[in-house]
Amino acid sequence: MEHFTIPPISVPDGQEQVLLHACCAPCSTAIIEACVHSGIRPTVYFYNPNIYPETEYLLRKNECVRFCEAMGLDYIDGDYDTKAWKKHTAGYEQEPERGKRCQLCFDLRLASSAKTAAEHGFSLFATTLSSSRWKDLAQITRAGEQAADSYPGVSYWLQDWRKKGLAARKDFLVRQSDFYQQEYCGCFYSLRDSNLWRQKNNKPLIQR
Template identity: 50%
Template sequence: MEAMTASGIDYTIFFYNPNIHPEHEYILRKEENIRFAEKHHIPFIDADYDRDNWFERAKGMEWEPERGARCTMCFDMRFERTALYAHEHGFPVMTSSLGISRWKDMKQINGCGERATAPYEDVSYWDFNWRKKGGSARMLDISKREKFYKQEYCGCAYSLRDTNTHRRSRGRPAIELGKEFYGYEEAHEDKK
């Protein structure tokens, strides 16, 4: 949001994440977005939790690896919906913060965004590199300051399954949804 403000972009948060599973996780993530939007007076659009459609589209891709065809399908679905909304409501540009994560392929994300906006002459995709100039470190600083919920997997049921499998193979416990928040570990360290 700082980068968009610095670039003169007036923005709105469009929350469309039918991939997030289970519903408890979806609600946690949505509420964090709403809390931040309200605190900073940012317009917030809550799109449908279209999970049945997402699972239908994911059929046959349940075992695709992270950054594979399932992720492309997921980005395409979400960006297509965003581009349509932007077109129908007069938003000339759209972007996504997905690229801030080192776990994501920026070329894959940007390709999906560009494909989604291609049918609309009045909407373009801003392919800003969120990782440059300390973007990832800035994201962590903001997450700690805001005490954001710590998302320990991408969001979909298959990412949760695969992340937990990896954690168990390393002797770590499974993810406990709704338990980890940024900033709280530092507060506990300071009290020691």
């Protein structure tokens, strides 16, 4: 990856400011690098009330802040309202990954992102969630576009950040920067299901 050519990023209407919802530092690395290389200065919004437990949340948030500071970028710290998240996803505790619970989770986080964009004068927002191969891009797109519909003048910037070599670049930058790499998606239920799989396959359990 030392000879990786950073791909040009094209923003709708040639805008240079975007609110970028970040799920974690590792997923943000190649995205932010590509944006900055193309003259785009994203403001990073960390809003992930799904992350469990709070110690895990703080670890992921602090890594994201560390990366923003290293890149000289502004960031906005969202509320850690786990009660609101649990209420929003109630009744779907047994849903699998990429199921209805995940859709509701994306809806909540991107609705907050659109609201924050409107409040801070951004006409465009995006999310690093779409960089993960474990996520359903259609679910994320649906959540982003639906969130934007509630705020006139705010648009969702649809990007599949897994293309143009960015997925491999992300892995390289994470190793280079020695970022903490999480072992499960983030919520209590993903931790539960990850450990159930590990137990069945005689793997060490994730301790949190």
